[in-house]
Amino acid sequence: MKEVLRDVVVEVDGTDLSDHFTQVTVEDSANEVDSTAFGSVYTQAMKGMRTCQITGTVQQDFAAASVHSVLNDLNNQDTPFEVLVTPRSAAVSATNPQFRLAESQLLGYMPLSGGVGDLSTTDVTFTNAGDTGIEVLTA
Amino acid sequence: MGAKPKKDPRLVAGEEKTYTVAGATRFQGHKPGETFKAALSPAQEERALSRGSIVEGSKKLEDIQTKAELVETAKSEGVPVPEIPEKESKAAVADAIRNNE
Numbered sequence: 403m404k405e406v407l408r409d410v411v412v413e414v415d416g417t418d419l420s421d422h423f424t425q426v427t428v429e430d431s432a433n434e435v436d437s438t439a440f441g442s443v444y445t446q447a448m449k450g451m452r453t454c455q456i457t458g459t460v461q462q463d464f465a466a467a468s469v470h471s472v473l474n475d476l477n478n479q480d481t482p483f484e485v486l487v488t489p490r491s492a493a494v495s496a497t498n499p500q501f502r503l504a505e506s507q508l509l510g511y512m513p514l515s516g517g518v519g520d521l522s523t524t525d526v527t528f529t530n531a532g533d534t535g536i537e538v539l540t541a
Numbered sequence: 542m543g544a545k546p547k548k549d550p551r552l553v554a555g556e557e558k559t560y561t562v563a564g565a566t567r568f569q570g571h572k573p574g575e576t577f578k579a580a581l582s583p584a585q586e587e588r589a590l591s592r593g594s595i596v597e598g599s600k601k602l603e604d605i606q607t608k609a610e611l612v613e614t615a616k617s618e619g620v621p622v623p624e625i626p627e628k629e630s631k632a633a634v635a636d637a638i639r640n641n642e
Contacts, residue, residue: 416585417594418567421617465613467564467594475592481551481584505552 409490415483417472426458428487428501430536454536455529456485456503462522470513477511482531500539505532551584560595563605565614568594573614574602603635
């Protein structure tokens with residue numbers, strides 16, 4: 403069934419920031435390594451090292467235990483943390499898989515950016531700090 | 542070809558404890574004020590406690606949050622907040638919110 407994103411759940415280090423996120427992307431890709439040799443007519447490529455990240459846009463909130471509190475805290479420390487993204491708030495299942503970046507890190511954070519009259523939002527990128535990459539949980 | 546790196550001990554789940562969600566945002570799917578049991582890793586527990594997302598043990602939300610925070614939490618959870626006079630006590634504010642849930 404086709405999916406319209408209305409009810410995506412984004413949990414950062416345990417804190418549910420879904421009602422502040424307006425955009426989220428879960429990405430898992432591999433480097434392209436050129437393996438073309440003499441005698442080839444076409445260039446050939448192999449899959450290289452994998453990389454994964456979760457990016458998003460979040461509406462700023464300076465309330466206690468909300469957006470700024472969570473992101474600033476995570477940006478100022480070195481221990482990896484968990485980020486979870488689920489298409490819908492319903493129970494996790496094969497048709498509502500949860501994407502888990504178990505060991506992620508925040509390599510930068512902009513607490514304030516925008517012009518007069520703008521809603522204060524910030525773009526965040528959670529990069530992979532571990533060896534498991536993005537896991538897809540179905541239960 | 543080396544051995545798989547060991548998981549950082551700060552990320553390994555600790556012992557199961559009881560916590561109450563203290564902030565205005567949900568924590569691990571639990572609503573503000575809800576008490577839950579979890580085995581958090583030491584690093585996550587330390588961060589969540591220091592930022593005020595959770596507190597240890599079973600507590601009432603009105604014992605943790607200020608009057609303004611109670612109103613903010615109710616709004617973030619979609620609970621209609623009635624007009625509450627400034628001079629009302631925190632307990633009265635908590636009652637008014639509870640009656641609207």
